Amino acid sequence: MRAIVMTGVGGPEVLVAQERPVPRPGAGELVIRVEAIPVLFPETKLRSGEFPLPVPAPLVFGFEAVGTVTEVGAGVDTGWIGQRVAVATMGFGTYAESVCVPAASATPVPEQLSADAAAAVLMGGSVALTLLAAAGLTGSETVLVQAAATGVGAALTQLAAEHGAARVIATAGSPAKLAQARKLGADEVIDHSDPDWPARLREILGGATVDVVFDAIGGTTSAALLDLMTPLRGRMLSYGFLSGAPAQITAMDLIGRGLTLTGCAGPNWLAEVASARPAALRRAAAGTLIPLIDSVLPLSDAAAAHARIDTRAAMGAVLLRP
Template structure:
């Protein structure tokens, strides 16, 4: 079968299309003929070497894949044969014509939801749902969503008012992505490519404050935003660090104004994300969560897809399509 092999950590060019042996399902596993493979921002970080890679290279790369279950391993539910699913792969094996995963890593795609949409919404939605639940919105809050034009931020922007936000202020990179954030439900949008955007936010708020920040940027920006959080109740939920470093927020910073910071990471958090996958697809099937699709590229162009993401040239999810898959 064709697959994309990561030769080593480094630039996008380390992702190379090759012929490899077909995987076979072992006990408790299923085999999926892939149709749509989402290219995810965290994959670019792992490929680049920003985080330690979990196994020796070369290896077939990829976090997720969607398609049809064609083989069932011993002990896996035989009813899954023929089902359309989106599967998580723990970072290995997803960029391939066939993907083998433990059955519990697969989420069945509801009838009426197309496979590309399921692949595009799964990661963003399944992270956004536990973030919104953790925020405990009551119907009165003003929230700030960073990187709101795609991925987790795009899902948060779409769902925030459904979960109780009264006003959604968003950030996005440039005019095109700003327009997308407004289409997704943001009441106001700031351009986070402007290094002074936190000051622009303060000016836009006037005498008002932000109740909840969904922090995807981290770094020093997180600290600058503490000044606009509502005293004695404002909360920041940190789930990413697009700046390259975690939020630079100390206990002393928070105590001074009675604020809270919640780090949304670690095994327990990932368990909540996994538990939200089925609900994410249900929301997508009803139209409550819309896909943010950027483009569909051949599987062999995985390196080009990574390059586009790193250049911030996309406003949505890129899907890789195996050569023989039906779109």
């Protein structure tokens, strides 16, 4: 079968198409014929070496895929065969024509949802639902959604009001993305490509405060937001490092203001995200969560897909199709 192998750490050029054996399922596993593969922002960080790889290169790359079950191993219900499912791995194996995964990681895809739509919404929707559950909105809060035009941020912007946000302020990095965030449900938008964008947030708030920050940027910007958050009730959920570093905040920064910071990472967090995948797919099938697709490229163009993500030009999911 054709697969994309990460030959080492570096730029998109380290992703090389190679022939690999078709995987066979072991006990508790299933194999899918892949139809759509989302190219995810964290994958670009693994490829570049900014995040540590779970296993050493060379390896068949990729976190997620959508396809049809073709074979099951011992102990797996044969009723899976022929079903369309979304699957997730720990960072390797899905950039390929066929993928073998534990059956427990497979999520059925609703009949009315295309493979492309399922792939586009799988991570963003499940992470957003988990973040909203952790935020515990009550119906009166002002929330700040960073990087709100695509991925997790786009899903948050679509779902925040339904989950209790009274006012959604969104950031994005270009005029087109600002327009998209507003279309998705943001009440106000801010261009976060301006390094002084927290000052613009202060102007928009007009003396009010932010109750919940969904922090996708991290770095020094996170600390600049603390004085704009609601004392004693304000909470920041840190889940992304678009700046290249996590939130640069100390315990004393929080204690003195009566704020909380929730770190949204690690195995327990990922387990919560996994449990939200069925709900994300159901919402996409029902039309209450819109999958945003920027482009669909052949599997052999994985390097080009990564390059597009690296430039942050994509207006939605970049997908690979075997």
